[in-house]
Amino acid sequence: MNFSEVFKQSNxxxxxxxxxxxxxxxxxxxxxxxxxxxxxxxxxxTCLDQVAHMEWSSDSLFILCAMYKRGLVQVWSxxxxxxxxxxxEGSIGLLSSRWSPDGRHILNTTEFHLRIxxxxxxxxxxxxxxxxxxxxxxxxxxxxxxxxxxxERRDCKDYISIFVCDDWHLLRHFETxxxxxxxxxxxxxxxxxxxxxxxxxxxxxxxxxxxxLLSTYSAYEWSLGIKSVAWSPSSQFLAIGSYDxxxxxxxxxxxxxxxxxxxxxxxxxxxAVVFKEVEKRPVVGTENVSIHQITLGSxxxxxxxxxxxxxLPVQVTVVKPDLDRAxxxxxxxxxxxxxDNRYLATKNDNMPQSLWVWDMQRLGLQAVLEQTAPVRCFVxxxxxxxxxxxxxxxxxxxxxxxxxxxxxxxxxxxxQVQSLFWHGNGDSLVLLGKDQICLCYMHTSxxxxxxxxxxxx
Amino acid sequence: MPESxxxxxxxxxYSTMPPSRQYSQSAMPLLPVSPYSGPSDFCTxxxxxxxxxxxxxxxxxxxxxxxxxxxxxxRQLDVMSTLxxxxxxxxLHRRAMGVVEELEVEQLKVSSDLHCxxxxxxxxxxxxxxxxxxxxxxxxxxxxxxxxxxxLQTCLKNEKEEVQKLQNIIxxxxxxxxxxxxxxxxEFSKLKESLNRLLTDKKDxxxxxxxxxxxxxxxxxxxxxKTGKTDGRHEREMYKTLLNEFDKHQKELMLENAELKKVLQxxxxxxxxxxxxxxxxxxxxxxxxxxDQQIPSDDEETSEMSCEHAREKLTNSIRxxxxxxxxxxxxxxxxxxxxxxxKEVSEEMISKQLHQEEMERLKMEIQQCRDFIRTxxxxxxxxxxxPCDEETAAVLNDCYMLEEKERLxxxxxxxxxxxxxxxxxxxxxxxxxxxxxxxxxxxxxxxATWLKHQFLNITFTDQMKMKTxxxxxxxxxxxxxxxxxxxxxx
Numbered sequence: 001m002n003f004s005e006v007f008k009q010s011n012x013x014x015x016x017x018x019x020x021x022x023x024x025x026x027x028x029x030x031x032x033x034x035x036x037x038x039x040x041x042x043x044x045x046t047c048l049d050q051v052a053h054m055e056w057s058s059d060s061l062f063i064l065c066a067m068y069k070r071g072l073v074q075v076w077s078x079x080x081x082x083x084x085x086x087x088x089e090g091s092i093g094l095l096s097s098r099w100s101p102d103g104r105h106i107l108n109t110t111e112f113h114l115r116i117x118x119x120x121x122x123x124x125x126x127x128x129x130x131x132x133x134x135x136x137x138x139x140x141x142x143x144x145x146x147x148x149x150x151x152e153r154r155d156c157k158d159y160i161s162i163f164v165c166d167d168w169h170l171l172r173h174f175e176t177x178x179x180x181x182x183x184x185x186x187x188x189x190x191x192x193x194x195x196x197x198x199x200x201x202x203x204x205x206x207x208x209x210x211x212x213l214l215s216t217y218s219a220y221e222w223s224l225g226i227k228s229v230a231w232s233p234s235s236q237f238l239a240i241g242s243y244d245x246x247x248x249x250x251x252x253x254x255x256x257x258x259x260x261x262x263x264x265x266x267x268x269x270x271x272a273v274v275f276k277e278v279e280k281r282p283v284v285g286t287e288n289v290s291i292h293q294i295t296l297g298s299x300x301x302x303x304x305x306x307x308x309x310x311x312l313p314v315q316v317t318v319v320k321p322d323l324d325r326a327x328x329x330x331x332x333x334x335x336x337x338x339x340d341n342r343y344l345a346t347k348n349d350n351m352p353q354s355l356w357v358w359d360m361q362r363l364g365l366q367a368v369l370e371q372t373a374p375v376r377c378f379v380x381x382x383x384x385x386x387x388x389x390x391x392x393x394x395x396x397x398x399x400x401x402x403x404x405x406x407x408x409x410x411x412x413x414x415x416q417v418q419s420l421f422w423h424g425n426g427d428s429l430v431l432l433g434k435d436q437i438c439l440c441y442m443h444t445s446x447x448x449x450x451x452x453x454x455x456x457x
Numbered sequence: 458m459p460e461s462x463x464x465x466x467x468x469x470x471y472s473t474m475p476p477s478r479q480y481s482q483s484a485m486p487l488l489p490v491s492p493y494s495g496p497s498d499f500c501t502x503x504x505x506x507x508x509x510x511x512x513x514x515x516x517x518x519x520x521x522x523x524x525x526x527x528x529x530x531x532r533q534l535d536v537m538s539t540l541x542x543x544x545x546x547x548x549l550h551r552r553a554m555g556v557v558e559e560l561e562v563e564q565l566k567v568s569s570d571l572h573c574x575x576x577x578x579x580x581x582x583x584x585x586x587x588x589x590x591x592x593x594x595x596x597x598x599x600x601x602x603x604x605x606x607x608x609l610q611t612c613l614k615n616e617k618e619e620v621q622k623l624q625n626i627i628x629x630x631x632x633x634x635x636x637x638x639x640x641x642x643x644e645f646s647k648l649k650e651s652l653n654r655l656l657t658d659k660k661d662x663x664x665x666x667x668x669x670x671x672x673x674x675x676x677x678x679x680x681x682x683k684t685g686k687t688d689g690r691h692e693r694e695m696y697k698t699l700l701n702e703f704d705k706h707q708k709e710l711m712l713e714n715a716e717l718k719k720v721l722q723x724x725x726x727x728x729x730x731x732x733x734x735x736x737x738x739x740x741x742x743x744x745x746x747x748x749d750q751q752i753p754s755d756d757e758e759t760s761e762m763s764c765e766h767a768r769e770k771l772t773n774s775i776r777x778x779x780x781x782x783x784x785x786x787x788x789x790x791x792x793x794x795x796x797x798x799x800k801e802v803s804e805e806m807i808s809k810q811l812h813q814e815e816m817e818r819l820k821m822e823i824q825q826c827r828d829f830i831r832t833x834x835x836x837x838x839x840x841x842x843x844p845c846d847e848e849t850a851a852v853l854n855d856c857y858m859l860e861e862k863e864r865l866x867x868x869x870x871x872x873x874x875x876x877x878x879x880x881x882x883x884x885x886x887x888x889x890x891x892x893x894x895x896x897x898x899x900x901x902x903x904x905a906t907w908l909k910h911q912f913l914n915i916t917f918t919d920q921m922k923m924k925t926x927x928x929x930x931x932x933x934x935x936x937x938x939x940x941x942x943x944x945x946x947x
């Protein structure tokens with residue numbers, strides 16, 4: 001593992017181009033494009049205001065920079081740096097901005113979700129979509145970029161419109177049986193649309209591409225319902241995480257519950273491996289404190305840590321949530337499948353320091369990672385069944401079937417990893433701090449970083 | 458009841474013996490009882506003195522003075538004292554009778570009292586029985602009421618818990634609603650502000666996009682006009698995607714189905730195999746007939762069972778085999794337990810534990826297979842039942858066969874080509890063979906002529922040597938000519 005230098009970024013805006021060659025970061029009002037391998041600056045663009053959102057187009061030729069306060073969107077071209085494009089939403093305001101899958105249209109959601117404006121970069125046409133719904137995830141593009149599903153709300157009823165992204169033709173428009181639609185998500189094969197209700201009602205509806213209702217699933221009534229949803233990459237499974245601390249897996253043949261994964265406070269399942277992160281505090285004797293050590297500074301505070309395999313039964317640290325507040329911190333807030341469909345990683349909000357990994361072949365618990373701080377972010381490697389996570393300290397943690405690794409980021413200053421994501425080929429990790437980024441390259445000839453590895457049986 | 462007691466007294470009076478009877482037993486022979494009897498008296502003319510003696514003795518024993526007086530040493534009967542004594546006796550007798558009457562009355566009273574007591578005691582016993590039964594019944598009722606009370610208490614506890622849970626749910630929903638309300642209110646106020654700003658703001662910032670030059674489409678093609686045709690195209694593409702997905706899905710399911718059927722067949726054969734060697738140990742003849750029946754039917758079944766009937770037949774046969782196996786295992790179990798009791802160890806008995814584990818495993822497998830089959834059935838049913846318009850129905854009906862047809866056409870084509878090739882090759886071969894034959898013939902002829910020539914030459918030259926040299930030279934010249942013919946142009 002090799003770590004790069006630390007570069008500046010603002011707003012956690014750092015994206016790798018879809019073809020994997022370039023890395024774009026925003027520093028205040030500047031957009032910096034670097035080469036991914038050499039990290040040399042290739043292009044530098046200046047926007048009119050501080051960039052709030054930045055996105056690559058699907059063909060890696062253009063970058064969109066949105067400035068919500070000013071209501072402006074600027075588009076930059078990588079091939080032709082002198083090409084410019086500016087979209088001004090005027091007094092109507094700008095709430096969010098994104099590319100269409102073909103990389104030639106920009107969808108701007110205006111303030112108060114009044115409408116979605118579709119700007120075309122190929123011709124002068126402008127389309128408007130009325131009554132988009134303001135919800136957790138109201139818009140989703142299918143994986144092949146052919147169709148777009150949009151949640152709408154008119155006359156106190158929820159509707160879904162399916163558009164063909166080619167020419168924005170409205171393919172289907174139908175009412176959904178939800179009380180208050182919270183999100184839509186296409187299955188990876190693009191044939192099934194999962195639609196779920198807000199947390200006040202547990203309801204998952206599955207619609208076919210042509211608008212037919214395939215199935216409805218509701219696990220229970222009255223208590224708070226669905227918190228997170230994830231499709232498996234093969235579209236075989238739909239994982240639903242809910243406020244009752246359980247993940248329910250639906251199968252794509254009958255759309256009925258295949259299995260329920262519980263997150264108990266005491267783990268007794270014998271096939272699971274529990275990794276506990278243990279910090280090794282450096283012993284500081286009074287006579288050993290030298291100027292040298294103090295100037296190193298971080299080495300005293302950034303402790304080494306290693307993983308230990310805990311013997312079952314294991315107690316998981318539980319944080320009792322304040323149930324008097326809305327959206328309580330209880331339940332499964334994040335669900336993610338590995339790229340090979342074999343593993344599922346879940347995070348239970350009232351056990352914030354643990355990450356649970358489930359084996360989908362055996363339909364049982366595979367591993368539990370117990371960290372010393374709440375898990376902030378976890379992502380699967382896009383190629384292999386390898387999981388990377390961070391807890392807001394200066395370490396990055398990796399789990400795979402072979403074992404668990406805790407790697408300290410050798411960056412000067414106080415680099416706290418807030419979030420991370422993988423490069424598309426799975427060879428490198430991009431670590432984001434508060435206002436810094438650092439790249440971590442996986443395969444190098446010499447391992448120059450202190451690594452503590454625990455191999456699981 | 459004084460009347461009855463009086464009668465009783467009379468009866469008793471007749472039944473008692475006169476005192477004379479009692480006392481005269483030792484001294485005198487028994488005389489008739491009745492005081493009214495005449496002839497057989499106590500005193501006769503012969504035994505007067507004895508009687509007198511006897512009576513005086515008796516009187517003296519009773520404590521009465523004697524009836525005799527002594528005159529010159531001879532006892533003379535004193536009539537006065539005899540009468541007095543008689544009178545005394547009569548008094549005594551009367552007194553005794555009175556006492557007897559009293560005693561009889563007493564006795565009657567006592568006996569009636571006793572009777573009454575007996576009656577009351579029996580009544581009381583009955584009452585006691587009844588009250589005991591009542592007691593038991595009441596205790597039973599009390600117990601039942603107690604259990605029902607406990608049950609109601611648990612119900613109440615459950616209901617209270619439920620109520621608490623529902624209250625918690627209501628509370629959380631209320632907080633959620635309040636939160637949403639506040640959010641909406643904030644948004645509303647922002648909207649109002651923005652509206653105000655728009656109304657008061659003089660300069661209205663227009664929307665617009667400025668771009669240096671328009672780009673081409675990402676796929677390089679020109680965009681098309683939106684007509685009805687494009688709409689139709691979109692619909693077609695959408696349905697094509699869906700159909701492809703269904704096809705893929707169905708292929709996967711068919712593969713899975715085939716594998717599961719294979720597994721079931723294997724299981725069935727194995728079960729039959731397990732059961733058949735145990736046939737001689739089984740007393741049931743039904744099973745033997747059945748296993749015989751099953752084995753030939755295995756040969757009949759083909760691997761391409763896709764109809765409902767064959768599927769049901771397979772599952773039914775598996776069920777029957779399984780039932781037989783279960784019975785067999787239960788029998789073995791019983792035998793094993795009996796054997797354990799009888800402390801005999803038979804070699805054929807497998808341990809109960811292993812058997813049970815085996816059975817559990819097989820049961821689980823069967824259940825899983827059954828579930829799979831059920832889901833497959835459902836899916837196939839779904840597939841067949843999905844309502845679709847005639848076009849797609851016809852398309853669907855065709856598409857199953859379409860691939861087959863195409864493949865068959867291809868194969869026919871290749872076959873034809875190959876056949877043609879073969880024909881050509883055969884023809885060329887025969888031609889070549891004929892040619893070869895001809896050439897050989899030619900060659901043979903040539904050889905023959907050449908040999909003949911040679912031979913003739915040899916013989917001829919020999920002869921010629923003998924005969925004339927001219928003809929030899931002539932022939933040799935001719936020979937040369939002949940041989941040099943082809944060399945020199947004519």
